[in-house]
Amino acid sequence: MAVLDKVVLAHGSGGRLSRELVEQVFLKSFSNPALAPLEDAAEVKIPGATLAFTTDSYVVTPVEFPGADIGRVAVCGTVNDLAVKGARPLALSAGFILEEGFSGALLTRIAASMRRAAEEAGVKIVTGDTKVVERGKADGVFINTSGVGLIPKGRSLSSAFVKHGDVIIVSGGLADHGVAVMNARDRLGLQGGIKSDAAPLNGLTEAVLKVPGVRAMRDITRGGLATVLNEVSGACRLTAEVEENSVPVSAATRNACALLGLDPMYVANEGKIAVFTAAAAAPAALKAMRAHRYGRGAAIVGRMVKEKKPQVRLLTSIGGSRIMLMLEGEQLPRIC
């Protein structure tokens, strides 16, 4: 495998290059069985219990945008990484890197937003850290959160457990978060009230896990649904077949993506999960999800099938089909 030359922005895109960076640099150095599956959270066994442990850093610009802010996203992202492993969040940490001159009022708002998100998730931020760097050495505020959760006995979820014939359910409309942030960052003036979907999903995951037959859940963040499906397909060696017409995307977000030349399948979310469930359990899982406030837009979008060469395939609305690769590079707005 090639040696990493220099870090480029696309290494942080959540797509193929991010994966390569992790494999070439971090897996090589840190290699251990808990890390190896590269799922949203690691399983750590202690006598009598299994813990889920995860960490994530947040560097979004602007720090406030319609529907959420960096603080809410920092809490929800980590809660969701725990939740999709079937864990109940126990405690969070929060580390702040602040740039000299950052507004105190804004920081206070961010902290309040983190508290509200944590309250909603039923978890407390129990430890933290603050560092201040000189002006120009950071961009306002960077936040890192870590989280630890308890995986109840008998629960075990992993992309590797997904089987032939399993159904893929998405919890609601995709791409709102990424489009809302881009709209705010670049002052695009897109109408339609597109808001970030950032939300703690541990309530939703608990609801769907009441249905037996759920094999895996994934948090659909950077790199979008396409990247999650490629990762799952790689882990279980099955083809993921998705019906384009079934993938929920709001009309406003779809139009915004069309205008900007973005593919909603690759745009980030902060409050959406993909659930992989046995076909027989799918109707009950869907019903359970739709009954929850963060799963009202849930929809069955496709299924997993055994094939010689596993791939991610999109059955297009017009009746054609094509592959869906992992995100290559960054998503760039097009010329015309």
Place this chain on the structure above:
Amino acid sequence: MKNSDRFSSPLWRDRALGAAAVAEMEKLAPRAAALTGGRVNFMEVCGTHTMAIAASGMRKLFPPQLKMLSGPGCPVCVTSQGDIDRVLALAELPGVIITTFGDMLKVKGSRGLDLHAMRERGADIRVVYSPLDAVELAAAEPARQVVFIGVGFETTAPVIAGAVARAKAAGLKNFSSTAFFKLVPPALELLLSDPENRIHGFMLPGHVSAIIGLEPYRFVAEKYKVPCVVTGFEPLDILTGVNMLLRQVVSGKALVEDEYFRVVRKAGNPAAQRLMAEVFTVSAASWRAIGTVPATGLEFSAAYAGFDAVKRFKIPYRDAPEPKGCLCGGILLGKALPPDCKLFGKVCTPSNAVGPCMVSSEGACAAWFKYGA
């Protein structure tokens, strides 16, 4: 049907309507192919069509007699290596802010550097969504020179003309733009005048005709007897456009038809045409893989010559060779398909692109790589 549905409605992606169009295509294609030597070659001139065809997985629906070739209509792809080098030379100027559409960031110059690499080396390069943002930036940063990288066809030229006119009206002395524009109708003439050309019909870009109308293509039908259909970008638009082309071939006609009549007016957009004519004038343009051809592009008119970035900063044009082994030239001319290139998918991928057809999100190679053959 609501008015907005005319432009963006699930109906344009409807499976039953798509199946009906494909059924008609399956009847027409063999009849057309019988008249064209066994295979019908249509060219989608524009990169937006290339991408739409690939993204909708439509290639698998086409009958075997029909081949859709990608044409020279992707703004990044047709920009010559020499002009890319001029963009990079502008980025090297101290104190200059380069503003550009995102697509241009990753096109490599002949020294193997792209704007991304220039940014890592400290150049100030900013992606904008509209050239008007670049004009605003110039107004906000009077001590800096702001250069917009103007490339593209009749779709981008009027917007950039508008931005330049606004900069002039505001008396901005620190804004300029490149004018590496190409024109679609002369590009078709270039293809048609090639004796090896085997194109039996052109699918023409709807958004270009929204500006220029239908008239500029008349010579294609009359002089070269090749059918033309101005087509929209939704899947059903494209299937309908193909069928309209097939019907022309079957009936032995060559016309300029308009599938995208919900947007395109016969005379185009006169206000945009006036703006383009005021700010720009028809000139020679340097095309990738083709070379410099008279009267195929636009440059600044005398009244706006002061806004020409390459003149202001005295950046000369030098011919530069194509990347080694790269088939982009043949692909742009419809003579090769991306998988014909030895570099395709191996050495050349979107994150490490050799040629511009892989760089641009509208490029034929990027479309084939991303969505599969």
